[in-house]
Amino acid sequence: MITLRKAATQTTREKRQKRGSGNVRSETEMDGGDDPGFRLAHILAKNPGPEVALMLREQLDQLFARLESPELKAIALHKMEGYTDAEIAKMHDCARRTVVRKLGVIRSLWTEREF
DSSP: OHHHHHHHHHHHHHTSGGGTTTOOOOTTTTSOTTOTTOOHHHHHSSSOOHHHHHHHHHHHHHHHHTOOSHHHHHHHHHHHTTOOHHHHHHHTTSOHHHHHHHHHHHHHHHTSSOO
16 A cells, blocks of 8 residues: 555656656657667767767757857857856856856757757
């Protein structure tokens, strides 16, 4: 009985709106099916296979092509390299708030559904 109640509680928790309303895909659903080139384990590996590396590189090139100015590209690259907003602001000789605003522009350009 305790196990059944725990399972019911877990199901209820996963279907809450803040948890994705039950629409969050599991790892097995994202495993690529029969395509051996797209396995979640390959993507999460420290050294991805050549096909995964190529796929990620193409995606990255598409994302950077959407950024109009070299400054936005540089800020995005610095953020991916792990620099903080303050460090990026110092590199570009601007205010931290400017970097935060430009990162917001980058995110909005990258989340548009035109891919």
